[in-house]
Structures are given as structure tokens and as C-alpha cells.
Amino acid sequence: MTKTLARWWKVENDKVRCLLCPRYCIIGNGQTGFCFIRKNENGKLYSLGYSNPVAINIDPVEKKPLFHFLPSTTILSLGTAGCNMGCLFCQNWDISKAKIDHVRSIYVPPDKLVQLAIEYGCPSIAFTYNEPTIISEYVIDTAKIAKKNGIRIVMVSNGYISKEAFYDVYEHVDAANIDLKAITETFYQKVTLSHLEPVKETLKRLKEIGKVWFEITNLIIPTLNDSTEEIKELCDWILDNLGDSVPLHFTSFHPDYKLLNLPKTPKQKLIEARNIAISKGMKYVYTGNVWFEEGSTTFCPNCKKSLIVRSWHEVMMDKVKDGKCPYCGTKIEGVWS
Numbered sequence: 001m002t003k004t005l006a007r008w009w010k011v012e013n014d015k016v017r018c019l020l021c022p023r024y025c026i027i028g029n030g031q032t033g034f035c036f037i038r039k040n041e042n043g044k045l046y047s048l049g050y051s052n053p054v055a056i057n058i059d060p061v062e063k064k065p066l067f068h069f070l071p072s073t074t075i076l077s078l079g080t081a082g083c084n085m086g087c088l089f090c091q092n093w094d095i096s097k098a099k100i101d102h103v104r105s106i107y108v109p110p111d112k113l114v115q116l117a118i119e120y121g122c123p124s125i126a127f128t129y130n131e132p133t134i135i136s137e138y139v140i141d142t143a144k145i146a147k148k149n150g151i152r153i154v155m156v157s158n159g160y161i162s163k164e165a166f167y168d169v170y171e172h173v174d175a176a177n178i179d180l181k182a183i184t185e186t187f188y189q190k191v192t193l194s195h196l197e198p199v200k201e202t203l204k205r206l207k208e209i210g211k212v213w214f215e216i217t218n219l220i221i222p223t224l225n226d227s228t229e230e231i232k233e234l235c236d237w238i239l240d241n242l243g244d245s246v247p248l249h250f251t252s253f254h255p256d257y258k259l260l261n262l263p264k265t266p267k268q269k270l271i272e273a274r275n276i277a278i279s280k281g282m283k284y285v286y287t288g289n290v291w292f293e294e295g296s297t298t299f300c301p302n303c304k305k306s307l308i309v310r311s312w313h314e315v316m317m318d319k320v321k322d323g324k325c326p327y328c329g330t331k332i333e334g335v336w337s
Helices: 110-119 132-148 163-170 185-192 197-209 228-241 267-279
Strands: 009-012 015-018 038-041 044-047 055-060 074-079 124-127 152-157 175-179 213-220 248-252 285-288 306-311 314-318
Touching: 015 038, 015 044, 044 132, 074 110, 110 124, 110 132, 124 132, 132 152, 132 163, 163 197, 175 197, 197 213, 197 228, 213 228, 213 267, 228 267, 248 267, 267 285
Parallel strands: 074 124, 124 152, 152 175, 175 213, 213 248, 248 285
Antiparallel strands: 009 015, 038 044, 055 074, 306 314
């Protein structure tokens, strides 16, 4: 296992304070922060996840999910151990709740990661599976090499990153999918062991800087965040703060980790959520983890004709031409080439 000196920290008395995420962990010598992979060793903070992925695969970009970013392409995807949230429903808990020395990792430094993407014809690299914010040094160093080779960088993130680190990291990112897990502070506190406001701030900063294409995922969990009122409130917040063109993915929960007692999300609830979002004026709304062709199809927001038809994560038809609807010429927001 390798390690590298971390960024975004300072010394406080005989401990170090990590400044990477809104937890601002104070870490004693020999200890790690909440995420398990940022460790104080003799008064210096190290990233234990740097170049140490525990999972690496080639996925369709639609699996992230990103529906408006280089459709039909593959993306080299990797994750490490650890996470800076404590979601009771985590569906990758076997790695996100693990310490780096409790899972098998492989050594893949940034230059090798880019080389793999080139070898396998992947135009993008995704930091995903666990929370990529906690390995931001790895993301940045990979991105610097990737850019020189025409490879783009994607973050699939919970959005829990400090203001201090946000601009440093996302300067190097081309696209992101951000989990907006709920629209209430109560949910974030009780179910994710974190807070809502920093995630909202991340989304607003992404909108502000304008250079990172981003989409939003909302996992609908029965009894916890699935009320009609909450879905309406979530849509209203997105419309008021981010606009009507951000693709929104409502996805189905399945029982996992510490929420084995809850049922999976009914398909009809996802359809209802999608209908609410569309009725409020959102242009691109999708459903995930269920078979519903209409919910995975991109429609022109003007003439309503189907432009991109997907079967699960496979694109069956793509009629978007130069970022526009071929029927009426309306701009279809996204990154198409």
C-alpha cells in the first residue's frame, strides 16, 4: 500500500485538522479521520487511498448515471476504500465502510490509470463506487496527465466537500453526478450522518463555475424521503437554484447494509416522481434501477420527440446532432463530443 502527503490540512496543537470535507476532522497521531483513509502520522496528514483502488472496471458512461455526457462511450471506473458519509443504505458498503488495509487493493498510479484508459479506448475516467472526494489528490494528479492525453475526468460524488477544496478539485473535473440524497436536514443527519447544506452549496458552486457538466441522482427510499411533498420540494429547490436543464435521475432503493428492513422502491413511485418533476418544468428527468423505457429516454423539451432511447445502460438510438434536436433545432443541454 502506498501513501502520499495530503493537501487541505493544518496543525492544531498536537493534532491535525483535515480541511477537505465539511467534517473538518481533528485527527490525533496514528489515527484516521471519519473516512478511514486520511491519517495523521507524526503530525502530517497522509492519503492512504492514493493510487490504491480496490475496484476498477470498464463501465458504460450511462451507468454512472450520466445521460448527457458522451453517450454510448465507455468509462474507466475505479474506487478505493472509505467514505466521508455514513449512509445507512449504502449499496457499496463493503468498500465504503472498509479501512484500506482490510480490503485488497492494487497499485495504479495516475500515469498508469491514464494509460489503461487509452489502452481500452475509454475517453473518460470516473472516480466512483465510494466517495471520490476523499482521494482528491489522486483525482487531481490523474486529471493533469489525463488532460494531456485527451481523457476526461468524472466524479460520482455525494457532494460533501469543503469550500476550501471544491475549487481546487473541480477545476480539473469535466463532469459529475452528484447525489442529492434528500431535501431535509433530518434525513441527512439521521440517515447519512452528515448535513444537507454543504451538498446544496456544492451544487450551487457547480452551477456558478459553469465548466463542469453535472447531473443529479436522488435515491428514493420508502418511508424516508419518498413523500410527494418532499419530491416537490426537491424539484423546486433544483429549479430555483440550478435551473430546468440539469438532468435528474430518480433511482430505486433496494434493501442493503443497515436498512434491510425496508422494501425496495415501487416502480410506480419513481414514475410519480418523474411526472412531478416534469410537471414543474424540468426538461430531463429519468428513472433508474427499474425497467421503464420512457424513464430512460431523452425527449426534446420543445417538440417532445424521442432523441436518445436506452435499454438499461445501452443506447439503442441517438438522434442528437451537434447538440440539437434534428426535428426542431432546439438545443439539448449536455456534452455530446
